[in-house]
């Protein structure tokens with residue numbers, strides 16, 4: 001049915017999504033694995049050659065997802081855990097991805113999710129502090145601008161916070177920016193990478209189009225439009241899903257891509273650089289001590305936080321609008337734990 005070459009192609013791991021360095025391999029845990037993001041994310045992680053063991057936890061449905069994903073013919077072992085098995089799920093995990101929590105419905109902001117998701121994320125972080133205190137924690141649950149400070153403050157309270165190992169996953173903004181820019185320039189998304197800084201909601205999302213060779217050709221109304229689309233891409237999906245949730249498939253792709261970058265860094269690969277929302281000195285003097293910017297990943301997590309570089313006048317204005325909102329979101333997260 002298939003030629004030898006075709007069989008080889010089918011068996012090869014996806015080179016588009018995952019890059020693989022020679023592997024010191026790793027146990028990865030997904031908390032919220034039964035959800036809209038958790039399921040496809042688990043499938044994609046099963047296909048990542050850097051993952052040796054996949055631990056799937058949710059308050060409902062994870063054993064079923066694990067049984068299903070576990071039949072995929074890649075090398076990693078998969079185990080599912082029920083609501084009362086969180087500690088077992090975290091045992092030995094080096095990377096922990098958290099998409100647990102409720103998604104938006106039309107008309108809601110990400111901040112409207114705070115009341116439900118803050119305590120979910122805090123309780124998961126407390127378990128991480130207890131069982132896997134040196135793991136890298138990748139936070140997807142919204143509102144990311146507040147949930148990352150919640151995770152950091154919870155780990156800090158337990159005396160195990162390492163700013164190099166807590167990440168807000170803002171990769172979907174980067175993925176969207178590349179896709180949308182490719183759409184209006186007819187270039188390949190591989191050539192339209194855009195650094196996106198700030199946070200992960202509306203005005204706190206600041207795309208630096210001026211730093212991209214294709215991006216800087218976009219001006220006037222087209223510029224206003226694409227910035228708005230990158231900042232509010234999430235709303236587009238929420239509206240189209242019409243009450244059935246928010247981005248899950250593109251988020252799973254983005255989450256797997258970022259997890260692979262972290263794994264490559266942990267494996268000692270050099271030059272792994274991507275935007276992510278971390279404890280950062282860049283705008284600490286303005287009271288914003290978590291910020292997304294290009295970060296080099298390495299064997300300990302964050303290796304180096306890159307400066308934001310030169311901004312256009314429009315980007316300076318976007319940044320001005322970002323800072324006060326981000327500050328409010330971060331303070332809300334910290335206050336919740338304090």
Ligand SMILES: NC(=O)c1ccc[n+]([C@@H]2O[C@H](COP(=O)([O-])OP(=O)(O)OC[C@H]3O[C@@H](n4cnc5c(N)ncnc54)[C@H](O)[C@@H]3O)[C@@H](O)[C@H]2O)c1
Nearest residue numbers: 032034035036037058059100101102103140141142172251
């Ligand atoms: N960072 C981003 O770019 C980004 C993108 C999309 C969605 N999100 C966010 O990700 C979160 C999840 O979205 P979704 O569409 O997968 O939602 P979903 O409702 O489909 O899935 C959430 C899962 O979390 C589980 N869960 C709830 N409480 C839990 C707990 N205490 N421990 C473990 N699991 C728990 C639920 O059982 C469910 O399976 C939302 O907060 C959403 O806003 C973030």
Ligand SMILES: O=C(O)C[C@H](O)C(=O)O
Nearest residue numbers: 104110142234235246247
């Ligand atoms: O929009 C949302 O609520 C989900 C996510 O943050 C997104 O950007 O798609």
